[in-house]
Amino acid sequence: xxxVTQSSRYLVKRTGEKVFLECVQDMDHENMFWYRQDPGLxxxxxxxxxxxxxxxxxxxxxxxSVSREKKERFSLILExxxxxxxxxxxxxxxxxxxxxPVDTQYFGPxxxxxxx
Amino acid sequence: xxxxxxxxxALSIQxxxxxxxxxxxxTSINNLQWYRQNSGRGLVHLILIRSNxxxxxxxxxxxxxxxxxxxxSLLITASRAADTASYFCATDEENSGYSTLTFGKGTMLLxxx
Numbered sequence: 594x595x596x597v598t599q600s601s602r603y604l605v606k607r608t609g610e611k612v613f614l615e616c617v618q619d620m621d622h623e624n625m626f627w628y629r630q631d632p633g634l635x636x637x638x639x640x641x642x643x644x645x646x647x648x649x650x651x652x653x654x655x656x657x658s659v660s661r662e663k664k665e666r667f668s669l670i671l672e673x674x675x676x677x678x679x680x681x682x683x684x685x686x687x688x689x690x691x692x693x694p695v696d697t698q699y700f701g702p703x704x705x706x707x708x709x
Numbered sequence: 710x711x712x713x714x715x716x717x718x719a720l721s722i723q724x725x726x727x728x729x730x731x732x733x734x735x736t737s738i739n740n741l742q743w744y745r746q747n748s749g750r751g752l753v754h755l756i757l758i759r760s761n762x763x764x765x766x767x768x769x770x771x772x773x774x775x776x777x778x779x780x781x782s783l784l785i786t787a788s789r790a791a792d793t794a795s796y797f798c799a800t801d802e803e804n805s806g807y808s809t810l811t812f813g814k815g816t817m818l819l820x821x822x
Binding site: 634 | 807
């Protein structure tokens with residue numbers, strides 16, 4: 594079974610802090626994704642990566658950056674956390690990105706981040 | 710970006726009843742997927758239907774796709790309390806030359822014993 598793990602289930606940070614959310618997958622997937630999920634807004638794609646050291650902006654990249662130094666690990670970075678970044682953050686991975694049709698995504702359990 | 714829209718937003722039924730959720734989308738797709746999310750957890754893939762398929766079954770799940778109406782439905786038969794969760798449809802779209810998934814806002818299903 595594919596396993597996607599996220600470093601924390603719950604995280605509380607203060608405004609202005611630098612925040613790192615880590616995601617690790619164990620199935621040698623090329624593609625990894627970061628979403629945020631908010632009530633009434635559903636899941637929105639922040640960034641994705643189709644290879645090591647490669648990244649692409651999703652629909653809402655402002656205020657975030659990412660890092661993918663190793664194939665299995667994809668980090669989401671909030672350079673200076675703000676209260677409007679309080680949300681549930683979900684990481685996902687999939688086998689192929691350029692294939693048609695798009696592959697199934699496997700999700701981690703999520704990190705609920707609160708910024709005070 | 711296009712987004713699937715699920716309908717209804719919330720659905721409450723009794724155990725043993727069938728639950729039907731609908732999804733509409735805006736542009737042409739290659740496939741449509743359904744995911745389930747238990748409260749406070751990550752999403753779990755349920756079923757994928759390709760654009761050239763009209764119906765697909767998996768256990769108690771039945772998915773239909775009508776590309777002419779740009780809509781899909783998910784039917785859960787003989788529902789159980791354990792089916793209580795949110796259900797999302799997701800469609801593929803092109804994003805910076807790559808295909809990514811766009812999720813709807815979900816249908817929250819409550820199955821009472």
